[in-house]
Amino acid sequence: MSERRADLLHDKIEDLILTGDLAPGDRLDEVSLATRFGVSRTPIREALMQLAATGLIELRPRRGAVVAEVGPKRMVEMFEVMAELEAICARLAARRATPADEERIGAHHRACAAAAAASDEDAYYYENEEFHEAIDAAAHQEFLSEQTRALRRRLKPYRRLQLRSRGRVRNSFDEHEAVVRAILAHDADAAAEAMRAHIVVQGERFTDLLASLEAPRAARAR
Amino acid sequence: MSERRADLLHDKIEDLILTGDLAPGDRLDEVSLATRFGVSRTPIREALMQLAATGLIELRPRRGAVVAEVGPKRMVEMFEVMAELEAICARLAARRATPADEERIGAHHRACAAAAAASDEDAYYYENEEFHEAIDAAAHQEFLSEQTRALRRRLKPYRRLQLRSRGRVRNSFDEHEAVVRAILAHDADAAAEAMRAHIVVQGERFTDLLASLEAPRAARAR
DNA sequence: GTCAACGAAATTGTATACAAGGATTTGTCT
DNA sequence: AGACAAATCCTTGTATACAATTTCGTTGAC
Numbered sequence: 001m002s003e004r005r006a007d008l009l010h011d012k013i014e015d016l017i018l019t020g021d022l023a024p025g026d027r028l029d030e031v032s033l034a035t036r037f038g039v040s041r042t043p044i045r046e047a048l049m050q051l052a053a054t055g056l057i058e059l060r061p062r063r064g065a066v067v068a069e070v071g072p073k074r075m076v077e078m079f080e081v082m083a084e085l086e087a088i089c090a091r092l093a094a095r096r097a098t099p100a101d102e103e104r105i106g107a108h109h110r111a112c113a114a115a116a117a118a119s120d121e122d123a124y125y126y127e128n129e130e131f132h133e134a135i136d137a138a139a140h141q142e143f144l145s146e147q148t149r150a151l152r153r154r155l156k157p158y159r160r161l162q163l164r165s166r167g168r169v170r171n172s173f174d175e176h177e178a179v180v181r182a183i184l185a186h187d188a189d190a191a192a193e194a195m196r197a198h199i200v201v202q203g204e205r206f207t208d209l210l211a212s213l214e215a216p217r218a219a220r221a222r
Numbered sequence: 223m224s225e226r227r228a229d230l231l232h233d234k235i236e237d238l239i240l241t242g243d244l245a246p247g248d249r250l251d252e253v254s255l256a257t258r259f260g261v262s263r264t265p266i267r268e269a270l271m272q273l274a275a276t277g278l279i280e281l282r283p284r285r286g287a288v289v290a291e292v293g294p295k296r297m298v299e300m301f302e303v304m305a306e307l308e309a310i311c312a313r314l315a316a317r318r319a320t321p322a323d324e325e326r327i328g329a330h331h332r333a334c335a336a337a338a339a340a341s342d343e344d345a346y347y348y349e350n351e352e353f354h355e356a357i358d359a360a361a362h363q364e365f366l367s368e369q370t371r372a373l374r375r376r377l378k379p380y381r382r383l384q385l386r387s388r389g390r391v392r393n394s395f396d397e398h399e400a401v402v403r404a405i406l407a408h409d410a411d412a413a414a415e416a417m418r419a420h421i422v423v424q425g426e427r428f429t430d431l432l433a434s435l436e437a438p439r440a441a442r443a444r
Numbered sequence: 445g446t447c448a449a450c451g452a453a454a455t456t457g458t459a460t461a462c463a464a465g466g467a468t469t470t471g472t473c474t
Numbered sequence: 475a476g477a478c479a480a481a482t483c484c485t486t487g488t489a490t491a492c493a494a495t496t497t498c499g500t501t502g503a504c
Contacts, residue, residue: 053275
Protein backbone atom coordinates (compact mmCIF):
# COMPACT_ATOMS: atom_id res chain seq x y z
CA MET A 1 0.00 0.00 0.00
CA SER A 2 2.98 2.27 -0.09
CA GLU A 3 2.23 3.78 -3.53
CA ARG A 4 5.79 4.94 -3.69
CA ARG A 5 6.15 8.65 -3.24
CA ALA A 6 9.13 8.76 -5.52
CA ASP A 7 6.92 8.45 -8.55
CA LEU A 8 5.58 11.94 -8.68
CA LEU A 9 5.75 11.95 -12.45
CA HIS A 10 2.93 9.44 -12.51
CA ASP A 11 0.82 11.71 -10.33
CA LYS A 12 1.67 14.81 -12.30
CA ILE A 13 0.52 13.32 -15.58
CA GLU A 14 -2.50 11.88 -13.85
CA ASP A 15 -3.39 15.33 -12.59
CA LEU A 16 -3.14 16.68 -16.10
CA ILE A 17 -5.85 14.24 -17.10
CA LEU A 18 -7.97 14.45 -13.96
CA THR A 19 -8.11 18.22 -14.06
CA GLY A 20 -9.22 18.09 -17.65
CA ASP A 21 -6.05 19.71 -18.90
CA LEU A 22 -5.77 16.68 -21.13
CA ALA A 23 -9.12 15.59 -22.50
CA PRO A 24 -10.13 12.04 -23.43
CA GLY A 25 -8.80 11.24 -26.86
CA ASP A 26 -5.84 13.60 -26.61
CA ARG A 27 -2.52 12.16 -27.60
CA LEU A 28 0.24 12.04 -25.01
CA ASP A 29 3.41 12.96 -26.80
CA GLU A 30 6.45 11.64 -25.01
CA VAL A 31 8.83 14.42 -25.95
CA SER A 32 6.32 17.14 -25.10
CA LEU A 33 5.75 15.66 -21.67
CA ALA A 34 9.48 15.13 -21.23
CA THR A 35 10.31 18.76 -21.98
CA ARG A 36 7.36 19.98 -19.97
CA PHE A 37 8.54 18.18 -16.85
CA GLY A 38 12.22 18.67 -17.56
CA VAL A 39 13.15 15.01 -17.73
CA SER A 40 14.03 12.60 -20.49
CA ARG A 41 11.62 10.31 -22.29
CA THR A 42 12.56 7.29 -20.22
CA PRO A 43 10.77 8.17 -16.96
CA ILE A 44 7.87 9.54 -18.99
CA ARG A 45 7.44 6.22 -20.72
CA GLU A 46 7.47 4.42 -17.39
CA ALA A 47 4.83 6.72 -15.98
CA LEU A 48 2.70 6.24 -19.09
CA MET A 49 2.85 2.49 -18.76
CA GLN A 50 1.74 2.69 -15.16
CA LEU A 51 -1.15 4.91 -16.14
CA ALA A 52 -2.06 2.48 -18.90
CA ALA A 53 -2.17 -0.31 -16.35
CA THR A 54 -4.77 1.59 -14.34
CA GLY A 55 -6.82 2.18 -17.47
CA LEU A 56 -6.54 5.95 -17.40
CA ILE A 57 -4.74 6.05 -20.72
CA GLU A 58 -4.53 3.69 -23.64
CA LEU A 59 -1.27 2.53 -25.21
CA ARG A 60 -1.43 1.74 -28.90
CA PRO A 61 1.72 -0.04 -30.06
CA ARG A 62 3.86 2.16 -32.28
CA ARG A 63 1.15 4.76 -32.26
CA GLY A 64 1.53 6.41 -28.92
CA ALA A 65 -0.67 6.91 -25.91
CA VAL A 66 -4.03 8.64 -25.74
CA VAL A 67 -6.22 9.57 -22.80
CA ALA A 68 -8.80 6.81 -22.52
CA GLU A 69 -12.18 7.71 -23.91
CA VAL A 70 -14.78 6.80 -21.34
CA GLY A 71 -18.22 6.62 -22.87
CA PRO A 72 -21.43 6.75 -20.83
CA LYS A 73 -21.90 2.99 -21.12
CA ARG A 74 -18.52 2.15 -19.70
CA MET A 75 -18.84 4.80 -17.04
CA VAL A 76 -22.11 3.30 -15.81
CA GLU A 77 -20.48 -0.11 -15.84
CA MET A 78 -17.63 1.16 -13.70
CA PHE A 79 -20.03 2.63 -11.18
CA GLU A 80 -21.95 -0.62 -11.21
CA VAL A 81 -18.82 -2.58 -10.26
CA MET A 82 -17.90 0.10 -7.75
CA ALA A 83 -21.32 -0.25 -6.14
CA GLU A 84 -20.83 -3.99 -5.79
CA LEU A 85 -17.35 -3.66 -4.34
CA GLU A 86 -18.38 -1.04 -1.82
CA ALA A 87 -21.46 -3.09 -0.94
CA ILE A 88 -19.23 -6.04 -0.11
CA CYS A 89 -17.06 -3.75 2.01
CA ALA A 90 -20.13 -2.54 3.86
CA ARG A 91 -21.38 -6.09 4.37
CA LEU A 92 -18.07 -7.20 5.83
CA ALA A 93 -17.81 -4.04 7.91
CA ALA A 94 -21.21 -4.75 9.44
CA ARG A 95 -19.93 -8.17 10.46
CA ARG A 96 -16.37 -7.41 11.46
CA ALA A 97 -16.08 -3.78 12.54
CA THR A 98 -14.35 -3.35 15.88
CA PRO A 99 -15.42 -0.61 18.29
CA ALA A 100 -12.44 1.42 17.07
CA ASP A 101 -13.61 0.99 13.46
CA GLU A 102 -17.09 2.06 14.41
CA GLU A 103 -15.72 5.10 16.16
CA ARG A 104 -13.70 6.08 13.07
CA ILE A 105 -16.68 5.62 10.78
CA GLY A 106 -18.84 7.67 13.13
CA ALA A 107 -16.25 10.44 13.33
CA HIS A 108 -16.06 10.84 9.57
CA HIS A 109 -19.81 10.62 9.31
CA ARG A 110 -20.14 13.50 11.76
CA ALA A 111 -17.54 15.44 9.79
CA CYS A 112 -19.66 14.88 6.69
CA ALA A 113 -22.65 16.17 8.60
CA ALA A 114 -20.77 19.34 9.48
CA ALA A 115 -19.66 19.87 5.89
CA ALA A 116 -23.17 19.26 4.60
CA ALA A 117 -24.64 21.67 7.15
CA ALA A 118 -22.14 24.30 6.05
CA SER A 119 -22.85 23.51 2.38
CA ASP A 120 -19.10 23.16 1.99
CA GLU A 121 -18.89 20.89 -1.02
CA ASP A 122 -15.11 20.61 -1.03
CA ALA A 123 -15.00 19.64 2.62
CA TYR A 124 -17.81 17.17 2.07
CA TYR A 125 -15.97 15.70 -0.87
CA TYR A 126 -12.89 15.15 1.26
CA GLU A 127 -14.72 13.74 4.26
CA ASN A 128 -16.78 11.53 1.99
CA GLU A 129 -13.55 9.90 0.84
CA GLU A 130 -12.45 9.39 4.40
CA PHE A 131 -15.82 7.96 5.32
CA HIS A 132 -15.66 5.34 2.59
CA GLU A 133 -12.07 4.47 3.39
CA ALA A 134 -13.03 4.00 7.02
CA ILE A 135 -15.64 1.45 5.97
CA ASP A 136 -13.11 -0.26 3.70
CA ALA A 137 -10.75 -0.56 6.63
CA ALA A 138 -13.50 -1.93 8.86
CA ALA A 139 -14.08 -4.77 6.39
CA HIS A 140 -10.64 -6.11 7.31
CA GLN A 141 -10.07 -7.46 3.84
CA GLU A 142 -6.83 -6.04 2.54
CA PHE A 143 -7.13 -7.20 -1.04
CA LEU A 144 -10.71 -6.03 -1.34
CA SER A 145 -9.68 -2.66 0.08
CA GLU A 146 -6.93 -2.31 -2.50
CA GLN A 147 -9.24 -3.11 -5.39
CA THR A 148 -11.87 -0.77 -4.06
CA ARG A 149 -9.46 2.06 -3.52
CA ALA A 150 -8.03 1.61 -7.00
CA LEU A 151 -11.44 1.87 -8.62
CA ARG A 152 -12.49 4.72 -6.35
CA ARG A 153 -9.41 6.61 -7.42
CA ARG A 154 -10.25 5.91 -11.03
CA LEU A 155 -13.76 7.33 -10.59
CA LYS A 156 -12.65 10.24 -8.46
CA PRO A 157 -13.13 13.05 -10.98
CA TYR A 158 -16.61 11.92 -11.91
CA ARG A 159 -17.70 11.64 -8.31
CA ARG A 160 -16.50 15.13 -7.62
CA LEU A 161 -18.54 16.52 -10.47
CA GLN A 162 -21.56 14.54 -9.39
CA LEU A 163 -21.52 16.14 -5.97
CA ARG A 164 -21.84 19.53 -7.60
CA SER A 165 -25.33 18.70 -8.77
CA ARG A 166 -28.10 20.28 -6.76
CA GLY A 167 -29.12 18.54 -3.55
CA ARG A 168 -26.68 15.72 -4.13
CA VAL A 169 -24.76 16.44 -0.94
CA ARG A 170 -27.92 16.28 1.13
CA ASN A 171 -28.99 13.00 -0.50
CA SER A 172 -25.52 11.57 -0.14
CA PHE A 173 -25.47 12.30 3.54
CA ASP A 174 -28.87 10.71 4.11
CA GLU A 175 -27.62 7.60 2.35
CA HIS A 176 -24.53 7.59 4.55
CA GLU A 177 -26.83 7.70 7.53
CA ALA A 178 -28.57 4.52 6.39
CA VAL A 179 -25.25 2.80 5.84
CA VAL A 180 -23.92 3.79 9.25
CA ARG A 181 -27.05 2.65 11.02
CA ALA A 182 -26.91 -0.75 9.32
CA ILE A 183 -23.24 -1.22 10.15
CA LEU A 184 -23.70 -0.23 13.79
CA ALA A 185 -26.65 -2.63 13.98
CA HIS A 186 -24.43 -5.33 12.45
CA ASP A 187 -27.05 -5.90 9.80
CA ALA A 188 -24.88 -7.12 6.93
CA ASP A 189 -27.57 -7.35 4.28
CA ALA A 190 -28.97 -3.91 5.07
CA ALA A 191 -25.48 -2.40 5.04
CA ALA A 192 -24.70 -3.92 1.66
CA GLU A 193 -28.00 -2.81 0.20
CA ALA A 194 -27.72 0.72 1.57
CA MET A 195 -24.21 1.07 0.21
CA ARG A 196 -25.14 -0.30 -3.18
CA ALA A 197 -28.02 2.15 -3.41
CA HIS A 198 -25.64 4.93 -2.40
CA ILE A 199 -23.15 4.26 -5.17
CA VAL A 200 -25.17 2.96 -8.07
CA VAL A 201 -26.03 5.26 -10.91
CA GLN A 202 -29.71 5.39 -11.58
CA GLY A 203 -32.56 7.75 -12.31
CA GLU A 204 -31.65 11.41 -12.41
CA ARG A 205 -28.14 10.61 -11.30
CA PHE A 206 -27.58 9.20 -14.75
CA THR A 207 -28.17 12.52 -16.41
CA ASP A 208 -25.86 14.17 -13.87
CA LEU A 209 -23.26 11.66 -14.89
CA LEU A 210 -23.72 12.41 -18.56
CA ALA A 211 -23.30 16.09 -17.81
CA SER A 212 -20.10 15.35 -15.91
CA LEU A 213 -18.83 13.44 -18.89
CA GLU A 214 -19.31 16.41 -21.15
CA ALA A 215 -18.19 19.07 -18.72
CA PRO A 216 -14.43 18.54 -18.92
CA ARG A 217 -14.25 18.73 -22.67
CA ALA A 218 -16.78 21.55 -22.89
CA ALA A 219 -14.57 23.55 -20.56
CA ARG A 220 -11.72 23.29 -23.00
CA ALA A 221 -11.12 25.29 -26.11
CA ARG A 222 -11.74 22.99 -29.01
CA MET B 223 -9.13 -6.09 -24.30
CA SER B 224 -6.49 -6.43 -26.95
CA GLU B 225 -3.71 -7.39 -24.52
CA ARG B 226 -1.22 -6.60 -27.21
CA ARG B 227 0.52 -9.67 -28.53
CA ALA B 228 3.66 -7.69 -29.20
CA ASP B 229 4.50 -7.75 -25.52
CA LEU B 230 5.74 -11.27 -25.30
CA LEU B 231 8.43 -10.25 -22.86
CA HIS B 232 5.76 -9.59 -20.29
CA ASP B 233 4.35 -13.07 -20.82
CA LYS B 234 7.75 -14.73 -20.79
CA ILE B 235 8.66 -13.30 -17.41
CA GLU B 236 5.19 -14.07 -16.15
CA ASP B 237 5.67 -17.67 -17.20
CA LEU B 238 8.92 -17.80 -15.29
CA ILE B 239 6.97 -16.92 -12.18
CA LEU B 240 3.84 -18.94 -12.89
CA THR B 241 5.76 -22.11 -13.60
CA GLY B 242 7.63 -21.71 -10.34
CA ASP B 243 10.93 -21.10 -12.07
CA LEU B 244 11.05 -17.92 -10.03
CA ALA B 245 9.72 -18.42 -6.53
CA PRO B 246 8.03 -15.77 -4.36
CA GLY B 247 10.66 -13.60 -2.77
CA ASP B 248 13.20 -14.12 -5.55
CA ARG B 249 14.84 -11.01 -6.87
CA LEU B 250 14.37 -10.12 -10.52
CA ASP B 251 17.70 -8.86 -11.72
CA GLU B 252 17.33 -6.64 -14.74
CA VAL B 253 20.62 -7.52 -16.42
CA SER B 254 20.13 -11.24 -15.86
CA LEU B 255 16.71 -11.11 -17.46
CA ALA B 256 18.03 -8.89 -20.24
CA THR B 257 20.82 -11.29 -21.16
CA ARG B 258 18.55 -14.28 -20.73
CA PHE B 259 16.07 -12.92 -23.25
CA GLY B 260 18.69 -11.31 -25.46
CA VAL B 261 17.38 -7.76 -25.14
CA SER B 262 18.52 -4.65 -23.32
CA ARG B 263 17.38 -3.57 -19.89
CA THR B 264 14.87 -1.07 -21.25
CA PRO B 265 12.17 -3.47 -22.41
CA ILE B 266 12.80 -5.61 -19.34
CA ARG B 267 12.08 -2.67 -17.09
CA GLU B 268 8.87 -1.96 -18.95
CA ALA B 269 7.73 -5.55 -18.60
CA LEU B 270 8.56 -5.50 -14.91
CA MET B 271 6.48 -2.40 -14.38
CA GLN B 272 3.53 -3.98 -16.10
CA LEU B 273 3.88 -7.06 -13.93
CA ALA B 274 4.09 -4.85 -10.87
CA ALA B 275 0.83 -3.22 -11.87
CA THR B 276 -0.91 -6.59 -11.89
CA GLY B 277 0.52 -7.37 -8.48
CA LEU B 278 2.55 -10.37 -9.56
CA ILE B 279 5.81 -8.72 -8.58
CA GLU B 280 6.73 -5.96 -6.21
CA LEU B 281 8.87 -2.97 -7.16
CA ARG B 282 10.95 -1.50 -4.38
CA PRO B 283 12.45 1.83 -5.39
CA ARG B 284 16.20 1.65 -5.91
CA ARG B 285 16.14 -1.88 -4.57
CA GLY B 286 14.89 -3.91 -7.48
CA ALA B 287 11.90 -6.14 -8.07
CA VAL B 288 10.96 -9.31 -6.25
CA VAL B 289 8.30 -11.89 -6.95
CA ALA B 290 5.37 -10.99 -4.72
CA GLU B 291 5.05 -13.14 -1.65
CA VAL B 292 1.48 -14.33 -1.41
CA GLY B 293 0.69 -15.59 2.05
CA PRO B 294 -2.30 -17.80 2.85
CA LYS B 295 -4.26 -14.87 4.25
CA ARG B 296 -3.94 -12.77 1.14
CA MET B 297 -4.61 -15.76 -1.08
CA VAL B 298 -7.89 -16.48 0.68
CA GLU B 299 -8.78 -12.82 0.38
CA MET B 300 -8.15 -12.90 -3.35
CA PHE B 301 -10.37 -15.94 -3.79
CA GLU B 302 -12.99 -14.22 -1.67
CA VAL B 303 -13.06 -11.24 -4.01
CA MET B 304 -12.95 -13.55 -7.01
CA ALA B 305 -15.98 -15.38 -5.66
CA GLU B 306 -17.88 -12.13 -5.37
CA LEU B 307 -16.94 -10.96 -8.85
CA GLU B 308 -17.88 -14.25 -10.47
CA ALA B 309 -21.09 -14.33 -8.46
CA ILE B 310 -22.03 -10.95 -9.87
CA CYS B 311 -21.25 -12.21 -13.36
CA ALA B 312 -23.46 -15.22 -12.80
CA ARG B 313 -26.26 -13.04 -11.44
CA LEU B 314 -26.13 -10.78 -14.46
CA ALA B 315 -25.84 -13.75 -16.80
CA ALA B 316 -29.01 -15.24 -15.33
CA ARG B 317 -30.79 -12.00 -16.10
CA ARG B 318 -29.27 -11.04 -19.42
CA ALA B 319 -28.03 -14.14 -21.21
CA THR B 320 -29.23 -14.40 -24.80
CA PRO B 321 -30.03 -17.76 -26.34
CA ALA B 322 -26.64 -17.63 -28.04
CA ASP B 323 -24.95 -17.03 -24.68
CA GLU B 324 -26.84 -19.93 -23.16
CA GLU B 325 -25.79 -22.17 -26.02
CA ARG B 326 -22.14 -21.23 -25.55
CA ILE B 327 -22.29 -21.84 -21.81
CA GLY B 328 -23.97 -25.19 -22.41
CA ALA B 329 -21.38 -26.20 -24.97
CA HIS B 330 -18.48 -25.55 -22.66
CA HIS B 331 -20.33 -27.22 -19.82
CA ARG B 332 -20.72 -30.35 -21.93
CA ALA B 333 -17.03 -30.18 -22.83
CA CYS B 334 -16.25 -30.04 -19.12
CA ALA B 335 -18.45 -33.10 -18.66
CA ALA B 336 -16.47 -34.97 -21.30
CA ALA B 337 -13.16 -34.00 -19.74
CA ALA B 338 -14.37 -34.98 -16.29
CA ALA B 339 -15.65 -38.32 -17.56
CA ALA B 340 -12.28 -38.97 -19.16
CA SER B 341 -10.51 -37.83 -15.97
CA ASP B 342 -8.49 -35.52 -18.20
CA GLU B 343 -7.49 -32.82 -15.76
CA ASP B 344 -5.69 -30.67 -18.28
CA ALA B 345 -8.63 -30.67 -20.67
CA TYR B 346 -10.96 -29.91 -17.77
CA TYR B 347 -8.75 -27.06 -16.69
CA TYR B 348 -8.92 -25.56 -20.15
CA GLU B 349 -12.66 -26.03 -20.61
CA ASN B 350 -13.27 -24.72 -17.11
CA GLU B 351 -11.64 -21.45 -18.17
CA GLU B 352 -13.81 -21.30 -21.26
CA PHE B 353 -16.90 -22.05 -19.23
CA HIS B 354 -16.27 -19.17 -16.85
CA GLU B 355 -15.43 -16.81 -19.67
CA ALA B 356 -18.68 -17.74 -21.38
CA ILE B 357 -20.58 -16.73 -18.26
CA ASP B 358 -18.60 -13.49 -18.05
CA ALA B 359 -19.56 -12.71 -21.61
CA ALA B 360 -23.22 -13.50 -20.92
CA ALA B 361 -23.25 -10.89 -18.17
CA HIS B 362 -22.82 -8.22 -20.85
CA GLN B 363 -20.81 -6.01 -18.56
CA GLU B 364 -17.53 -5.22 -20.25
CA PHE B 365 -15.80 -3.58 -17.32
CA LEU B 366 -16.82 -6.31 -14.92
CA SER B 367 -15.55 -8.89 -17.38
CA GLU B 368 -12.19 -7.17 -17.59
CA GLN B 369 -11.79 -7.03 -13.84
CA THR B 370 -12.87 -10.61 -13.47
CA ARG B 371 -10.54 -11.84 -16.18
CA ALA B 372 -7.63 -9.93 -14.67
CA LEU B 373 -8.13 -11.51 -11.27
CA ARG B 374 -8.77 -14.94 -12.75
CA ARG B 375 -5.49 -14.65 -14.58
CA ARG B 376 -3.78 -13.69 -11.36
CA LEU B 377 -5.17 -16.75 -9.60
CA LYS B 378 -4.61 -19.08 -12.50
CA PRO B 379 -1.67 -21.07 -11.11
CA TYR B 380 -3.36 -21.69 -7.81
CA ARG B 381 -6.56 -22.86 -9.45
CA ARG B 382 -4.64 -25.30 -11.54
CA LEU B 383 -3.00 -26.83 -8.52
CA GLN B 384 -6.30 -26.95 -6.71
CA LEU B 385 -7.83 -29.07 -9.44
CA ARG B 386 -5.12 -31.64 -8.92
CA SER B 387 -6.51 -32.50 -5.52
CA ARG B 388 -8.51 -35.65 -5.37
CA GLY B 389 -12.13 -35.52 -6.42
CA ARG B 390 -11.94 -31.80 -7.05
CA VAL B 391 -12.79 -32.14 -10.73
CA ARG B 392 -15.92 -34.10 -9.94
CA ASN B 393 -17.02 -31.58 -7.32
CA SER B 394 -16.22 -28.70 -9.62
CA PHE B 395 -18.37 -30.16 -12.34
CA ASP B 396 -21.31 -30.71 -10.00
CA GLU B 397 -21.05 -27.09 -8.94
CA HIS B 398 -20.99 -26.00 -12.57
CA GLU B 399 -24.16 -27.97 -13.06
CA ALA B 400 -25.90 -25.98 -10.35
CA VAL B 401 -24.70 -22.71 -11.86
CA VAL B 402 -25.89 -23.65 -15.34
CA ARG B 403 -29.28 -24.71 -14.11
CA ALA B 404 -29.78 -21.45 -12.26
CA ILE B 405 -28.72 -19.39 -15.25
CA LEU B 406 -30.96 -21.27 -17.65
CA ALA B 407 -33.83 -20.85 -15.18
CA HIS B 408 -33.02 -17.12 -15.04
CA ASP B 409 -32.81 -17.36 -11.29
CA ALA B 410 -30.34 -14.57 -10.55
CA ASP B 411 -30.00 -15.15 -6.80
CA ALA B 412 -29.50 -18.88 -7.19
CA ALA B 413 -26.93 -18.35 -9.94
CA ALA B 414 -24.97 -15.91 -7.80
CA GLU B 415 -25.07 -18.17 -4.78
CA ALA B 416 -24.08 -21.27 -6.74
CA MET B 417 -21.17 -19.43 -8.31
CA ARG B 418 -20.00 -17.99 -5.03
CA ALA B 419 -20.06 -21.44 -3.46
CA HIS B 420 -18.13 -22.75 -6.44
CA ILE B 421 -15.28 -20.29 -6.12
CA VAL B 422 -14.98 -19.55 -2.44
CA VAL B 423 -12.26 -21.23 -0.43
CA GLN B 424 -13.62 -23.08 2.56
CA GLY B 425 -13.33 -26.31 4.48
CA GLU B 426 -10.95 -28.84 3.03
CA ARG B 427 -10.35 -26.63 0.04
CA PHE B 428 -8.38 -24.37 2.33
CA THR B 429 -5.86 -27.08 3.10
CA ASP B 430 -5.59 -27.81 -0.62
CA LEU B 431 -4.82 -24.17 -1.14
CA LEU B 432 -2.14 -24.17 1.52
CA ALA B 433 -0.58 -27.17 -0.15
CA SER B 434 -0.62 -25.36 -3.49
CA LEU B 435 1.13 -22.42 -1.86
CA GLU B 436 3.95 -24.62 -0.66
CA ALA B 437 4.17 -26.81 -3.75
CA PRO B 438 5.98 -24.41 -6.09
CA ARG B 439 8.80 -23.63 -3.72
CA ALA B 440 9.10 -27.19 -2.51
CA ALA B 441 9.62 -28.25 -6.11
CA ARG B 442 12.66 -26.01 -6.35
CA ALA B 443 16.12 -26.71 -5.18
CA ARG B 444 16.74 -24.49 -2.22
C1' DG C 445 35.46 -12.36 18.62
C1' DT C 446 32.19 -9.01 17.35
C1' DC C 447 30.71 -4.77 15.68
C1' DA C 448 31.21 -0.67 13.12
C1' DA C 449 32.83 2.05 9.50
C1' DC C 450 34.73 2.73 5.19
C1' DG C 451 35.17 1.43 0.40
C1' DA C 452 34.41 -1.04 -3.72
C1' DA C 453 31.33 -3.46 -6.65
C1' DA C 454 26.98 -4.12 -8.37
C1' DT C 455 22.42 -2.55 -9.43
C1' DT C 456 18.91 0.70 -10.27
C1' DG C 457 17.43 5.18 -12.37
C1' DT C 458 18.09 8.58 -16.08
C1' DA C 459 19.73 10.49 -20.33
C1' DT C 460 20.99 10.25 -25.02
C1' DA C 461 21.75 8.09 -29.37
C1' DC C 462 20.08 5.09 -32.91
C1' DA C 463 16.79 2.16 -35.47
C1' DA C 464 12.27 1.09 -37.20
C1' DG C 465 7.65 1.90 -38.17
C1' DG C 466 3.63 5.21 -39.08
C1' DA C 467 1.71 9.57 -40.60
C1' DT C 468 1.79 13.39 -43.43
C1' DT C 469 2.84 15.93 -47.29
C1' DT C 470 4.00 16.59 -51.85
C1' DG C 471 4.09 15.39 -56.52
C1' DT C 472 2.34 13.19 -60.49
C1' DC C 473 -1.06 11.02 -63.27
C1' DT C 474 -5.72 10.47 -64.73
C1' DA D 475 -9.48 18.91 -59.47
C1' DG D 476 -9.20 14.67 -57.16
C1' DA D 477 -6.92 10.51 -56.03
C1' DC D 478 -3.11 7.55 -55.49
C1' DA D 479 1.76 6.81 -54.65
C1' DA D 480 6.21 7.76 -52.91
C1' DA D 481 9.33 10.06 -50.03
C1' DT D 482 10.26 12.64 -45.97
C1' DC D 483 9.46 13.71 -41.33
C1' DC D 484 8.00 12.61 -36.93
C1' DT D 485 7.15 9.38 -33.23
C1' DT D 486 7.83 5.27 -30.86
C1' DG D 487 10.82 1.30 -29.47
C1' DT D 488 15.42 -0.29 -28.20
C1' DA D 489 20.21 -0.04 -26.94
C1' DT D 490 23.97 1.93 -24.57
C1' DA D 491 26.35 5.10 -21.62
C1' DC D 492 26.47 7.50 -17.30
C1' DA D 493 25.12 8.88 -12.57
C1' DA D 494 23.46 7.82 -8.08
C1' DT D 495 22.36 4.76 -4.47
C1' DT D 496 22.41 0.55 -2.16
C1' DT D 497 24.68 -3.51 -0.64
C1' DC D 498 28.26 -6.44 0.45
C1' DG D 499 32.92 -7.23 1.76
C1' DT D 500 36.92 -6.01 4.17
C1' DT D 501 39.52 -3.95 7.55
C1' DG D 502 40.24 -1.99 11.77
C1' DA D 503 39.28 -1.04 16.54
C1' DC D 504 37.28 -2.16 20.90
